Amino acid sequence: MKRLAALLATAALTLATPASVLAWGNTGHRLVGEAAMRALPAEVPAFLRSAQAVADVGELSREPDRSKGAGRTHDTDRDAGHFLDLSDDGTVLGGPKLSALPVTRADYEKALQAAGQSSWKAGYLPYSIVDRYQQLAVDFAFWRVLTAAEANPAWKAHREWFAADRRRREAQILETLGQLSHFVGDGSQPLHVTVHFNGWGDFPNPAGYSNAKLHAPFEGDLVQANVTTAGVAAKMLPPRAYAGSIEQRTVDYLASTNRLVVPFYEMEKAGGMAAGDPRGPALATQQIAVGASELRDLVVLAWRASANQSVGWKPVSVADVVAGKTDPYPSLYGID
DSSP: OHHHHHHHHHHHHHTOOHHHHHSSOHHHHHHHHHHHHHTOOTTSOGGGGSHHHHHHHHHHTTHHHHTTTSOHHHHHHHGGGGOOOBOTTSBBTTSSBGGGOOSSHHHHHHHHHHTTOOHHHHOOHHHHHHHHHHHHHHHHHHHHHHHHHHHOGGGGGGHHHHHHHHHHHHHHHHHHHHHHHHHHHHTTSGGGSSSOBTBSOSSOOTTOOOOSOOHHIIIIIHHHHHOOHHHHHHTOOOOOOOOSOHHHHHHHHHHHHHTTHHHHHHHHHTTTTSTTOSHHHHHHHHHHHHHHHHHHHHHHHHHHHHTTOEETTTTEEHHHHHTTSSOOHHHHHOOO
């Protein structure tokens, strides 16, 4: 809560909104979502590649910040999902190493408590990303089943329900995508994955890095004034194949962002945040494009993973429904 109070104080001083302090600002998150959606390949469902879906995900990417202020219970639980306070030794505040995070947030909390910390103080951004990715994969699995069932003449008695539920699922997919976009975007911002999140802070500082409140000026005003759709599109990365788990991929992604913390402070020390200097905008553009590229790749991975899942109760295999072997209606409508 001290971390949150410090960032909110910065917001008041800079006339920024809480959203622009606690994540990329509205502009940055919108750019991440829109750029990723525009870059999706033809293998994903066509509705995701429509102009409307691009716009919707761009707006929904901001929702985890726009929901702030709903109430103390809501905010206290969710605020820490946007960041990860990595110490310079590679641990999360002296607890588990980023390279060896527990699979579940419950075990992560236990590991932090053993070090006298908690996930509410340290942040739990990796778990936000993995959670939303897994939700997207199961959303896609439902969509595959509903689409196949709607098209199968043998199950035409329930076609109207299949079609209606498919439309509901498409809306759910866009919402999940917006949430995933937000947290993946948070993970591309260097000041979201370090204890030096708003000035170097009370740590050894032989290089004399700034203790100014840099968080909001970098991700908010600088982005809004300098980062463009075309600039982000030009910096998008090629698709990144990955054979490991989503958990390990997320760790690698956040580790790569963390390696930019010192270069960020070096850039700022050299005047790169000054008005008219190209270095601050270049770094922001690069990292928003990194977030958009990662989101694009995670959407594709979730789509592919969904083909091998089961959904409903009692569960039916996606592959069996697509092959016409199993009518999914009892499992999807619900056997109580």
